[in-house]
Amino acid sequence: MIEFSAISPFVIFFASIATSNMILNNFLGMCSYLTISSEYKTATGLGKAVTLVIVVTNVINWLVYHYVIVPLNIEYMRYIIFIMVIAALVQIIEMAMDRYLPDLHANLGIFLPLITVNCAILGSTLFMIIRLYGFWQSLLFGIGSGLGWWMAICMLAAIRERMARAKLPPGLAGAGITFIITGLMALAFIGFSGIFTIQ
DSSP, X not given: OOOGGGSOXXXXXXXXXXXXXXXTTTOOSHHHHHHHTTSHHHHHHHHHHHHHHHHHHHHHXXXXXXXXXXXXXXXXXXXXXXXXXXXXXXXXXXXHHHHHOHHHHHHHGGGTGGGXXXXXXXXXXHHHHHTTOOHHHHHHHHHHXXXXXXXXXXXXXXXXXXXXXXXXXXXXXXXXXXXXXXXXXXXXXXXXXXXXXXX
């Protein structure tokens, strides 16, 4: 069995971008990934927001888990507490985007508040706890997971924008070709599994 606490934070960082990518390996956060990826600019905005939320919630949830949940012996409430932290942070980001980036806020629509229930964010926190990561491991895992999610949605958005001008067979248009592209991207990322892996 892998001793996750002994893995270098930098290995965790690079692995969470490539070989343990939240979308292409764990298939977490697929709903917003598939829906928002039709336009590159909007996908980039959502990718930045998800990355910020993952990084900050990983740090806060690590601190809350080790300094509040474990000392008070309330591990059975950890899911509720983690989701409360995520929801509070998303609310703050949504208010800031509404104030300072109204165009992006309008483009993201319902998917901005739905970052709260993006399973990639909660999944990142749970992986961190289950694998017994230290603080620096958790921080770099959060950064890598966010960057990996952001990279994947931007890659798909760039391909979909390019294909919007192409004629596709009717059976492949829409979701069909999107799933095929996602599968091919996942296969390409498997090629890095000999370099960095944390599974």
